[in-house]
Amino acid sequence: MAMSSGRKNHPAPFKAPSFPNLPNLPKRPPALARLVGLLRSEIWSS
Structure with missing residues (x-):
């Protein structure tokens, strides 16, 4: 759940560089x- 929260807070920085x-x-x-x-x-493990 924490991961989803973090992702929502930083959709651009988190998604842009990695995916x-x-x-x-x-x-x-x-x-x-x-x-x-x-x-x-x-990240996925967490």
Whole structure:
């Protein structure tokens, strides 16, 4: 529930950098892609 609340509070910053960049991951450096994946994994786990 907390995640949903946070998402509503920051829809643009939270969605913009992570989700739309998913297809662009290969373009980004592997480290960044890995970091984003890890971050998303942690968020989904929570």
